[in-house]
Amino acid sequence: MPQAETETVLGALAMSLDSFTPEVHKAATYVLENPADIGVSSIREIALKAQVKPNTVMRLARSVGFAGFEDFRRPFREQIREGRENFQDKARWLQSLASGGKLDGLYRDMAGASMDNLSGLYSGSDADKLRLAADEIVGARTTFVLGVGLINAVARNFAYLANMAVDNVEAIPREGSLPADGLARAGEQDVLLAMTLKPYRREVVEAVEMAVEQGVRVISVSDSPASPIFAEATHRFVVPTQTPQFFISTVALTAFLETLMAFVIADADDSVIASIERFHQRRHEMGIYCSER
8 A cells, every 4th residue: 555655665764764874864854744645746856955965865765775866755655645535525625715805724734734634644654553652551660651831731632631541641841840840760661751842842852762762662742753752652653733723733632632542541440440430439428510400
């Protein structure tokens, strides 16, 4: 299948990034971040966008086992042909929004970006990858969840929900501390779920490096296969963040964490459901929730 073939190519590029020369690294990063362009662009167009020479793109293609650029591009072109019909209904709906005024256009652009981000998220991952990550979280002594800045809220929300089901999930950094402080005693029995989006936060990158040194298994979530938190991660997940507005979109990140949470619950034993039910029952008994009328 073309999608499987393109994922194989992209995976090979991601694993080889550190071994590439600086120019080939630039070309590989462009391909990893813009795979949809490869099937519709010439070697010169890709070189121009990646800010390298055309022969650098050729060297990149050969580095992952292709005889030339056309062979390298073929699976990307086939994937585009297969997926074209799937987007017809969405395209018609988005076009219908263009007939309005300026705000209608913004609404259309926001809707299109959100749909594209979700589509990119789910087409770029699969149930097996999520199951393996969920296995790590459920089986860990402690799973540390790290997200700072704009994505701190969604990271803490994941930890909050996870703790309704299992009692081994902890959000870091704690108030008044650094991410590295929370990992001081972490080791081979622990897991770090780390996330950062461009521009990448130094404290998250350093925390991941520290975790790897201490034998912690890392689940990395970022917006590019070339992200600095992917290099030595056990599990890697890319979440698209495109948006027509100034701030990046966290729609796909939120959807990813909700899906991972569902897999954590599905992966645990029957006592998890009982734990969640007890959690909500206590809250009802304490009068935290309004009574339904």
